Amino acid sequence: MTRTKMLAALFGATAMMTGPALAEPAEDTLNLNDEIELVTWTEPSEALDGALTEVISGWHFRGDETRAMQADDFDNPGMMFADQARETWDMVDGAAGKSCASCHGDVDESMKGVRAVYPKWNETAGEVRTLEMQVNACRTEQMQAEPWKYTGEDMINMTALISAVSRGMPMNVAIDGPARETWEKGKDIYYTRFGQLELSCANCHEDNYGRMIRADHLSQGQINGFPTYRLKDAKLVAAQHRFRGCIRDTRAETFAVGSPEFIALELYVASRGNGLSVEGPSVRN
Amino acid sequence: MAQDVKPRIKLPKSAAAGETISIKTLVNHTMESGQRKDADGNTIPRSIINRFTAEFNGQTVVDVTMEPAISTNPYFEFEAIVPEAGEFKFTWYDDDGSIYEDVKSIALA
Amino acid sequence: MQLSRRNVMIMGAGAFVAFGLPMRASAAAEDKIAEFTGGAAMADTGITLTAPEIAENGNTVPIEVSAPGAEAILVLAMGNPTPGVAQFNFGPLAGSQFASTRIRLAGTQDVVAVAKMKDGTFARASRNVKVTIGGCGG
Numbered sequence: 001m002t003r004t005k006m007l008a009a010l011f012g013a014t015a016m017m018t019g020p021a022l023a024e025p026a027e028d029t030l031n032l033n034d035e036i037e038l039v040t041w042t043e044p045s046e047a048l049d050g051a052l053t054e055v056i057s058g059w060h061f062r063g064d065e066t067r068a069m070q071a072d073d074f075d076n077p078g079m080m081f082a083d084q085a086r087e088t089w090d091m092v093d094g095a096a097g098k099s100c101a102s103c104h105g106d107v108d109e110s111m112k113g114v115r116a117v118y119p120k121w122n123e124t125a126g127e128v129r130t131l132e133m134q135v136n137a138c139r140t141e142q143m144q145a146e147p148w149k150y151t152g153e154d155m156i157n158m159t160a161l162i163s164a165v166s167r168g169m170p171m172n173v174a175i176d177g178p179a180r181e182t183w184e185k186g187k188d189i190y191y192t193r194f195g196q197l198e199l200s201c202a203n204c205h206e207d208n209y210g211r212m213i214r215a216d217h218l219s220q221g222q223i224n225g226f227p228t229y230r231l232k233d234a235k236l237v238a239a240q241h242r243f244r245g246c247i248r249d250t251r252a253e254t255f256a257v258g259s260p261e262f263i264a265l266e267l268y269v270a271s272r273g274n275g276l277s278v279e280g281p282s283v284r285n
Numbered sequence: 286m287a288q289d290v291k292p293r294i295k296l297p298k299s300a301a302a303g304e305t306i307s308i309k310t311l312v313n314h315t316m317e318s319g320q321r322k323d324a325d326g327n328t329i330p331r332s333i334i335n336r337f338t339a340e341f342n343g344q345t346v347v348d349v350t351m352e353p354a355i356s357t358n359p360y361f362e363f364e365a366i367v368p369e370a371g372e373f374k375f376t377w378y379d380d381d382g383s384i385y386e387d388v389k390s391i392a393l394a
Numbered sequence: 395m396q397l398s399r400r401n402v403m404i405m406g407a408g409a410f411v412a413f414g415l416p417m418r419a420s421a422a423a424e425d426k427i428a429e430f431t432g433g434a435a436m437a438d439t440g441i442t443l444t445a446p447e448i449a450e451n452g453n454t455v456p457i458e459v460s461a462p463g464a465e466a467i468l469v470l471a472m473g474n475p476t477p478g479v480a481q482f483n484f485g486p487l488a489g490s491q492f493a494s495t496r497i498r499l500a501g502t503q504d505v506v507a508v509a510k511m512k513d514g515t516f517a518r519a520s521r522n523v524k525v526t527i528g529g530c531g532g
Contacts, residue, residue: 063450074295074309077358081313084291215526231454234315234357249530285450305489318498320475345485347493352478354471356454356496363482364489 023217025060025210026067030279033073036168038277045274047175047183051206052220057276058228061209061219062285066231070283078160078229078281081236085161088154094145100158103142108165115159115166115278119267121179128182128267131159132238132258150258156236160227163280171224171278173270186268189261195252201269204246216285221246222273223266225282236281239266290314292387294375299394300367308339308346309362312377312385318353334359334385336378342371367391416522417473417503426477427508427518430468436508436518441467443507443519452499452525461509461517464491468510473503499525 030038040057048055059067073079089100089107104110118131129137132155136147148155175183190201204213205221212218226239240257243265247254255261295309312334319331333353339346346365365373370393377385441461449455459467459482469479482493491509499505502524509517 063446063448065446065456066450069456074293074311075360077311077360080291080293080311080358083293084289084313213530216530231451234453245530307489340485341487344487345483346487346489347485348483349493350481350483352480353476354474354479354498356498360494360496362494364492366487366489368487 023210023212025056025219026062026064028060028067030057030059030067030071030277032071032167038168038279039170040276040279042275045271047271047274051202052272055222055273055276056209056220057273057279058219058222058225058284059279059282061217062283066283066285070279076229076281076283077234078227078236078283079164081157081229082160082164082281085154085157088158089161094139094143096142096144098143100138103138107161111162111165113166113169115163115280116169116172117174119173119179119182119263119270121174121177121182123178126178128179128263130240130258130263130266131162133263135159135162151238151241156227156238159238160236160281163227163278166278167280168277171270171273171276173267173274175267175271179267182264183267183271185261186264186266189265190268193250194247195250197250199250201246201265220272221269222276223269224273224276225279225284227280228282228284231283231285239269243269290377290379290383290385292375292377292385294373294387294389296365296373296389296391299392301394302367302369304367304394305364306367306391307362307364308373309360310337310339310375311358311360313358314377314379316353316355316357316359320353332380334377334379336376337361338376339363339365340374340376341365341367342369346373367393369393417501419472419504420477423470423472423477423506426468426470427506430481430508430510431516434514434516436516438518440511440517441507441509441519443469443505443521445505445521445523447522448524448526449499450526452501454496455499455523455525456494456496457505458492458494459507459509459519460490460492461507461511462491463511463513464509464517465512466510467491467493468508469497470506470508471497471499471503472506474498474500479505499523501525 030040032038040059042055044052044055069075092099119128122129132150139145140147193200204218209218209220223239227236230237240262243262244254292312297306300306314334317329317332321329323329335351337349347363373389375387444458461467467482470477471479479497484491504520504522506520
């Protein structure tokens with residue numbers, strides 16, 4: 001054995017002894033209401049280009065009680081807020097005298113599959129739109145109503161409802177064609193180190209998923225379960241709200257919710273989870 | 286409280302006479318504990334639901350005294366005997382005097 | 395943030411919690427039990443308290459209590475600033491003396507359930523719940 005190799009072996013052993021503890025994602029199956037089995041652990045899509053060997057929903061990284069809470073629509077508090085949005089769906093608002101239902105009819109039918117393909121390129125507007133942006137475009141252009149606050153209660157309840165009716169369908173955001181440029185920008189941000197701690201998204205969620213960061217079990221940071229009911233906040237949290245929290249934790253100035261950077265990042269992170277079932281509103285800690 | 290409080294209740298639509306059924310209830314409420322402080326260091330006053338009752342045709346199933354340690358959006362699961370067809374009545378009592386009620390009928394199978 | 399003496403003290407208290415030291419049971423909690431039982435002895439069988447060994451977040455901890463033959467069950471979080479959690483009073487149409495709910499725990503501590511049986515006796519169960527302080531804003 002050469003000296004270099006010996007040193008490497010020694011270093012490896014030390015790293016194993018003192019390094020972060022490994023805690024495997026829970027081996028479990030998410031049977032929603034004992035009706036449909038969701039895909040929570042799958043093969044990586046092309047978008048990942050080999051960055052991950054497996055794609056795992058954040059559901060597997062949570063404790064038994066938290067996982068159980070998501071498996072039943074009554075136990076999942078997020079569904080209470082999705083149901084509140086059903087009333088909003090039928091409520092006329094704005095100068096055009098329209099509700100969501102005026103154009104889209106039954107939410108269970110018309111919105112099925114929508115969550116799975118957002119963020120999505122909008123040809124007319126010439127931009128990638130998140131679900132929130134599309135909801136507000138409907139409100140301002142079709143309903144002639146005031147836009148909702150990006151992470152306001154009305155908005156997050158509505159995105160929870162739109163997600164809920166797509167649960168079980170595979171995430172499938174498009175990253176080619178005109179969306180490519182935004183996607184590339186999102187990828188750049190994902191691998192850029194931010195803050196005083198100099199951490200990129202990948203440092204935690206690609207290099208170290210499955211390990212403990214203090215008492216928290218690091219997931220792959222997939223967003224197929226968003227919006228999510230966070231037990232800590234006891235309310236629904238949007239993906240970009242969570243991005244802001246992550247970047248803040250690196251001790252950086254964060255991008256704003258709804259900023260071009262976060263829109264790009266949301267598209268890129270969503271694409272990393274292509275193939276996982278839509279889970280929103282999920283339950284996380 | 287200012288927000289719109291809407292209880293959710295899960296129970297079967299019918300039961301055999303004398304059958305024991307499972308009931309789940311969830312109600313949206315912040316359950317402000319009175320322990321938290323705002324940005325200026327002032328204590329945010331307590332504002333919780335302090336009591337929950339479930340009755341069937343006027344007879345008590347459970348009567349729960351609730352303290353600030355009950356989580357936001359209070360959740361309960363319990364069991365009831367259904368001696369006859371009739372109506373469950375669920376009542377939540379707020380610190381501010383508001384009362385939230387919901388009723389669910391159950392038929393004999 | 396300006397580091398006033400007060401803030402430093404709060405940070406100190408935060409550090410204490412972050413190290414996961416168990417919260418001490420308060421005298422108020424013991425008083426609550428005494429008030430409920432009238433000082434009677436408590437059996438350690440006849441009541442089951444189910445709670446996670448480790449709670450991912452202290453804000454929403456699922457618990458279950460069951461005490462066949464009880465007319466009431468008192469639940470206390472012994473280390474919370476105010477120890478009371480709930481008291482379940484079972485009526486004539488209760489299908490069982492069982493209840494499940496979600497509670498707040500200020501830190502690692504014992505959760506205690508005391509059942510008052512129809513025959514006037516009491517039973518007590520206790521579970522230690524470790525509350526983790528998460529790495530990411532938890």
